[in-house]
Each structure stands twice: as C-alpha cells, then as structure tokens.
Amino acid sequence: MTTTTASTTTDHGGVAPVREYSGPDIWCEDLVRIYSTEGVEVQALQGLNLVVDPGDVVALVGASGSGKSTLLGILSGLDRPTGGKARVAGVDLLTMNRAQRVDYQRHVVGFVWQQTSRNLLPFLTAADNVALPMVISSRKERGGRVAELLDLLGVADCADRRPAQLSGGQQQRVAIATALANSPSVLLADEPTGELDDAASEQVLEAMRSAAGELGTTVLVVTHDPTVSDHVRRTVQIRDGRTSTEVLRERVVGEDGVERLVAREYTVIDRAGRIQLPQAYVRELGLHDRVRIEKEPTHVQVWPDDQEHHLPANGGTRPPTTDGEEER
Numbered sequence: 001m002t003t004t005t006a007s008t009t010t011d012h013g014g015v016a017p018v019r020e021y022s023g024p025d026i027w028c029e030d031l032v033r034i035y036s037t038e039g040v041e042v043q044a045l046q047g048l049n050l051v052v053d054p055g056d057v058v059a060l061v062g063a064s065g066s067g068k069s070t071l072l073g074i075l076s077g078l079d080r081p082t083g084g085k086a087r088v089a090g091v092d093l094l095t096m097n098r099a100q101r102v103d104y105q106r107h108v109v110g111f112v113w114q115q116t117s118r119n120l121l122p123f124l125t126a127a128d129n130v131a132l133p134m135v136i137s138s139r140k141e142r143g144g145r146v147a148e149l150l151d152l153l154g155v156a157d158c159a160d161r162r163p164a165q166l167s168g169g170q171q172q173r174v175a176i177a178t179a180l181a182n183s184p185s186v187l188l189a190d191e192p193t194g195e196l197d198d199a200a201s202e203q204v205l206e207a208m209r210s211a212a213g214e215l216g217t218t219v220l221v222v223t224h225d226p227t228v229s230d231h232v233r234r235t236v237q238i239r240d241g242r243t244s245t246e247v248l249r250e251r252v253v254g255e256d257g258v259e260r261l262v263a264r265e266y267t268v269i270d271r272a273g274r275i276q277l278p279q280a281y282v283r284e285l286g287l288h289d290r291v292r293i294e295k296e297p298t299h300v301q302v303w304p305d306d307q308e309h310h311l312p313a314n315g316g317t318r319p320p321t322t323d324g325e326e327e328r
C-alpha cells in the first residue's frame with residue numbers, strides 16, 4: 001500500500017500533498033455496497049464507476065437515497081464496500097488493515113461533515129482545532145501552518161474564538177482548514193453547506209474551491225445545493241447507486257473573442273458499454289423495454305422501438321430491425 005505522508009511548499013507558502021503514485025486520486029470500479037438489515041437487502045451502490053484526477057474539484061449530486069453518503073463513507077475509510085474496487089491516492093481501500101486505515105484517515109483524506117458541530121471540538125479555539133490533527137500526527141512547525149490555513153480560508157480573524165463564537169459559515173471554513181491541516185491528497189465533504197443560508201454557502205464553497213486549488217487538493221463534495229455546480233468544473237450525478245450523467249464546465253473563447261462558460265452534459269458509459277439515458281429523454285420519447293440503435297460515422301442514434309412514423313428528418317436510413325434486415 002502506498003500512503004501520502006510527505007508534503008511540499010507551494011508558491012503561496014501553503015503545504016501541498018506530495019503524490020507518490022501516478023494515476024487518478026479517486027478510482028472506483030464496479031463498486032457495490034449491500035446493506036442487510038433484518039433479512040432485507042438494500043443495494044446502495046450497484047456497480048459504481050468513478051475516476052477523479054488529482055486537483056479536480058467534483059460535485060456529487062443525486063436524489064435522496066441514491067447512494068452519495070454510502071460512497072463517501074467508503075472513500076473516507078469508515079465503511080467497506082461489499083464488492084468492486086476502490087483506490088484513493090493510490091491506497092487500496094479493500095485491503096487496508098486497521099493500522100493502515102488510521103494512517104489513511106490521518107494523512108490521505110480529510111473530511112468535512114454537514115453538521116457544523118461534528119467538525120470542530122467546542123472547547124478549543126479555531127486555531128487549536130486546526131492544529132489538533134498536526135499534534136496527533138506529531139507534525140512540527142504547526143503555528144505557521146495554522147495561520148496560513150486560516151488565512152487561506154478567510155477566517156484569520158477567528159483564530160482565537162471558539163466554535164460557539166463563530167457563524168455557521170465561519171465554522172465550516174475553520175472545519176475545511178482543519179481537514180486540510182495534514183495536507184491530505186483528497187478532501188471529502190458531505191453537504192458542507194447544508195445548514196447554511198445562500199450567502200454563507202456561496203462563501204464557504206468559494207473558500208473551499210480556492211484553498212483546494214491553491215494547495216492542489218482533490219475535492220469530492222456531496223451536495224443537494226444547486227449553487228455548488230457554479231463552483232466546480234465537474235458535476236457527477238449518481239442515480240440508483242451508479243454514476244449516470246456528468247456536466248463539465250469550461251471556459252471557451254468564441255469566434256467573437258468573448259470568453260464564455262460552456263456546460264456540456266455527458267452520460268457515463270461503463271466498461272461493458274452500458275449507458276443510462278437521462279430520465280427526461282426516456283419519458284419524452286416514450287422509450288421502454290427495448291430501443292433500436294444505429295451507428296453513424298461519429299455517433300450512435302437511439303430510437304424508440306416503433307419507428308414507422310418517425311423517419312429521420314435528414315432522409316437518413318431507417319434503423320435496422322432487430323434481426324438486422326432492412327424493412328421494405
């Protein structure tokens with residue numbers, strides 16, 4: 001197992017994780033998690049695939065019960081998958097022993113929870129909360145790092161206050177600083193703005209994005225908050241325990257020389273070639289039971305089963321019937 005315990009100084013002066021492995025920071029393949037309670041089985045993850053590259057900031061969205069928290073529980077090392085493969089920063093989550101798990105949670109991943117009270121110790125000041133993970137890891141030169149992180153999250157003026165003396169947004173920003181204290185490769189956040197109003201959510205998300213960018217930390221944030229999407233390059237939708245669609249945002253300069261933010265939606269395709277069509281398309285086109293597909297030079301068309309009345313507007317060929325013969 002490879003762990004990340006070293007660190008390096010960034011331009012900003014902050015300490016960034018040193019990656020002693022190559023490849024993605026989060027890698028899940030066919031991940032399955034089945035809960036069994038009183039003889040009833042719930043398949044919370046049903047063959048989930050996810051790859052997140054180092055330094056990427058990704059929002060994970062999805063309906064209640066779709067499996068978001070289950071995935072985060074596994075990635076944080078608190079829970080074990082029933083099947084499949086999962087690696088974070090090169091660490092195999094399925095083969096970790098107890099000691100390795102403790103090391104993993106101290107150095108490889110940092111977490112921020114929704115409940116502000118769960119993230120910070122109430123009797124310590126903000127500065128002491130941020131210092132605590134470094135004390136536990138016997139890390140030296142803590143003072144400078146604490147000040148740097150609080151500054152990076154925009155809460156330097158809160159250093160000497162206890163959590164009860166901070167607003168909810170300030171508490172979450174101190175919580176992010178605490179989660180980043182030991183220079184984890186990956187920051188996991190479960191609904192970090194769930195208890196905040198819009199303005200505070202905005203500030204927390206922006207602070208998290210910029211701090212992670214400065215430090216080179218990979219971020220996976222689970223959220224119901226639609227404004228989160230404005231702060232991340234990539235949004236992954238999870239449906240029925242699988243990643244289904246993704247939205248990628250990038251800045252593109254148009255022919256008029258004006259820079260625009262372009263969002264493109266993608267559907268995830270797994271190794272077996274399976275895709276999940278967006279529910280709105282399925283509904284609107286009345287797709288059910290089976291569909292016909294037709295390969296074009298650059299793309300694939302999907303047709304409802306009954307195509308008699310829906311020949312392509314461009315006069316293209318009718319898709320083949322299921323036995324491969326052209327209809328006359």
Ligand SMILES: Nc1ncnc2c1ncn2[C@@H]1O[C@H](COP(=O)(O)OP(=O)(O)OP(=O)(O)O)[C@@H](O)[C@H]1O
Pocket residue numbers: 035036037042043044062063064065066067068069070071
């Ligand atoms: N400990 C558990 N025991 C049994 N079933 C569970 C357990 N934890 C989660 N589940 C079930 O697994 C499925 C996925 O739950 P999960 O909490 O991961 O969803 P979620 O997307 O995070 O939902 P929410 O947005 O409401 O937090 C649900 O059907 C849930 O009822």
